[in-house]
Amino acid sequence: MIEVDLEEFEDFYEEKLNSKFFKVKRIVGKYITEVKENLIEIKVCMDHFIEEGKEKIDEKAQKSLYFFSERIRKEIDEIEVPEDELSFDNITTLINSVKKLFTSINEIARKALPKFKKQVQPQIKELNYLVRKLQKKQAILEDFMRKKYTELKDAEYLLKKLPKIVSLKENIEHAKRDLEEFEKEAEDREESQNQLNKELIVLQNNEMFKELEDAEDDIFKLRMHINENLHFKKALKKLNFNIEKNNIHISNVNQMYLKDFLKDPIRTLLKEGKELENFTSLLVQLRHTLEENRLNLKTETKEKTIEHINEIFETKNVQTDIEKLHELNEKKMAIEKRVSEEGLLSQLENLKNQISVNAVKLEHAQSDVDRKNKDYLRYLSSLKNEREDFQKSISEVINEDVKLNITFSF
Numbered sequence: 001m002i003e004v005d006l007e008e009f010e011d012f013y014e015e016k017l018n019s020k021f022f023k024v025k026r027i028v029g030k031y032i033t034e035v036k037e038n039l040i041e042i043k044v045c046m047d048h049f050i051e052e053g054k055e056k057i058d059e060k061a062q063k064s065l066y067f068f069s070e071r072i073r074k075e076i077d078e079i080e081v082p083e084d085e086l087s088f089d090n091i092t093t094l095i096n097s098v099k100k101l102f103t104s105i106n107e108i109a110r111k112a113l114p115k116f117k118k119q120v121q122p123q124i125k126e127l128n129y130l131v132r133k134l135q136k137k138q139a140i141l142e143d144f145m146r147k148k149y150t151e152l153k154d155a156e157y158l159l160k161k162l163p164k165i166v167s168l169k170e171n172i173e174h175a176k177r178d179l180e181e182f183e184k185e186a187e188d189r190e191e192s193q194n195q196l197n198k199e200l201i202v203l204q205n206n207e208m209f210k211e212l213e214d215a216e217d218d219i220f221k222l223r224m225h226i227n228e229n230l231h232f233k234k235a236l237k238k239l240n241f242n243i244e245k246n247n248i249h250i251s252n253v254n255q256m257y258l259k260d261f262l263k264d265p266i267r268t269l270l271k272e273g274k275e276l277e278n279f280t281s282l283l284v285q286l287r288h289t290l291e292e293n294r295l296n297l298k299t300e301t302k303e304k305t306i307e308h309i310n311e312i313f314e315t316k317n318v319q320t321d322i323e324k325l326h327e328l329n330e331k332k333m334a335i336e337k338r339v340s341e342e343g344l345l346s347q348l349e350n351l352k353n354q355i356s357v358n359a360v361k362l363e364h365a366q367s368d369v370d371r372k373n374k375d376y377l378r379y380l381s382s383l384k385n386e387r388e389d390f391q392k393s394i395s396e397v398i399n400e401d402v403k404l405n406i407t408f409s410f
Helices: 006-020 022-056 059-077 088-115 117-148 150-204 207-229 233-244 255-263 265-271 277-291 299-315 317-341 344-398
Strands: 002-005 402-405
Touching (some): 002 006, 006 150, 006 402, 022 059, 022 088, 022 117, 059 088, 088 117, 088 150, 150 344, 207 265, 207 317, 207 344, 233 255, 233 277, 233 299, 255 277, 265 317, 277 299, 299 317, 317 344, 344 402
Parallel strands (some): 002 402
């Protein structure tokens, strides 16, 4: 098996093709040389036109003659004749350029020759002869390319796969570098997140935050307890409904207070004074309405509600709980003030913001790692398949097993 580095493969393969298709390239080289010589002959013929015209053509006609000669010379100069690097593509380009030259000569001659053709008949005959000679050479070359160059053309076209392999190699190198950068960024972000979380835990374990958390927990539990003791809200809702619909009329009912209480009972109670006069008045009105059975509640529900209202009046547990809730709220505010004075709240807020922002960046970095890793693996797989197919095709052409060595810059 022959092992060849990717960077040296094109030269290696061209040497193999030159050796295997030596006769074909020699013949086509001979035809190209003849075409080149023929093109030079036509340029020399243009000089003959100029030399002849100097003596026989008037000044006005000579301008057309110069135009005719220079245009054809320019067309010939633009034809690229391959010499050392012969391939199907550049030979085909030559054939097409020669065909284009024939068209150009005809068009230029049609416009310019009538002005001086009588004076340069020998040169016109010479040009016609050389053009027919070139047409014949071009036809021979084209026929040879069609009949004898097919196998070599297919072999040459394998080199067109080489840029894709090179591109895949470069894509792999770029993807690998990007992947390493994204992995480093994700690693740094993860370390930062761990450090920030540790700082958060330390800050949250501060004694003041523990006191604040305990106070908030006590407030939550007490609010739950107060809500559980307000068993008369169903009756109040029905009372409010009947008042709004004018089904019943009750004097001395503060309807605004009733609506506020139904919306947020604890907040409404906290706004009242210590004796909860509005609350007490509302319960008195509700009990009176229930006793007269004006709300049409079930007997059991009505009696339980009245019993609960009486219990509230006797024990004053709601007043006690609200007073205690006031004390807890004041305690919480005092703790928050101390925490704020120490700058702990701003530290906590700032730390949480840093954690939140870093978490988003970490997620993006991890997403970039996943995306670039998929690109990297996809390029590797594509390169593996392309190289295998390429090696197999090359081996069939040169009748030797070939291994394409690809070295990455990482």
